[in-house]
C-alpha cells in the first residue's frame with residue numbers, strides 16, 4: 652500500500668510522522684474542519700489527511716457568536732463522531748477556551764479526555780510563549796500538539812476583533828513564538844490571518860509544518876472551516892474560496908420537499924410499503 656500523504660491510499664491512519672515527512676519532501680496538504688461522522692467520512696474518502704474538530708463548532712454547530720462559550724462536554728461527542736466516521740485521517744481535537752490556559756495539569760487533564768473518551772489523535776491549542784508549559788507537558792505525556800498563532804479567536808477580546816495579526820514588530824514576536832513552540836515539541840502550527848510574507852518566513856524557518864488560514868500561499872498546508880468552503884456561511888472572510896454552494900442547494904431541496912408535501916406529489920407508491 653502507498654503511504655503517500657495527500658489523497659494516498661493507506662491501510663492506516665495518517666500520523667504526525669507522515670506530516671513531518673511531507674514537509675521534508677516539500678509536499679503540501681489540505682486540512683478541513685469536521686464535526687460529524689457523515690462529513691468526516693466524505694472528507695476522509697476525498698483523501699483529506701487531517702481533520703480538525705475545531706472550536707469553530709461553537710459558531711457553525713452550536714450557533715454561538717464566538718468560540719468562547721463552547722465547552723469540552725460539547726466538543727467531545729463531535730470529536731468521537733469524526734473519529735468514528737473516518738478511517739485514514741489524523742483527527743485533531745481543539746481544546747476550547749478555559750480548558751487549558753490555567754496550567755499544564757489542566758491542559759493534560761483536558762487532552763486526556765479528548766484522547767480517552769473521543770479517540771482524538773492530537774490536540775490543538777492557541778497561543779505562543781504563554782502556553783509553552785502546556786505544550787511541553789502534553790508532549791512529555793505523549794500527546795501530539797498542534798499550535799495556533801496569529802489571529803487566535805479565543806483571545807478576540809484582547810485582540811479587539813477578528814483582525815490581521817503580526818504586522819510590523821509583532822511579526823518578530825510571532826516568529827519567536829513559533830520557534831519556541833517548535834522547540835517545545837509542537838508537531839505543526841496553524842497561522843491564522845497573518846501577512847503572507849511573515850507566514851513564508853515562519854514556514855522556511857521551522858522544520859515543523861505550518862498550516863495557513865488567511866496566511867497566503869507559502870505555508871506547508873491550508874485549512875478552512877468546511878461550511879465556509881462549501882457555501883453555507885453567508886459572509887465568509889476574504890481568505891475563503893468557495894468550492895460549493897450547499898446553502899443554496901439545501902434551500903432549494905427543502906423548498907421542493909415542502910412543495911411536494913403540500914401538493915401531495917410526495918410520497919408516491921414507490922416510496923410506500925405494500
Ligand code: KIV
Nearest residue numbers: 684705706707841874
Ligand atoms: O476552530 C477552528 O476551526 C480553527 C481553524 C479555523 C484553524 O481553529
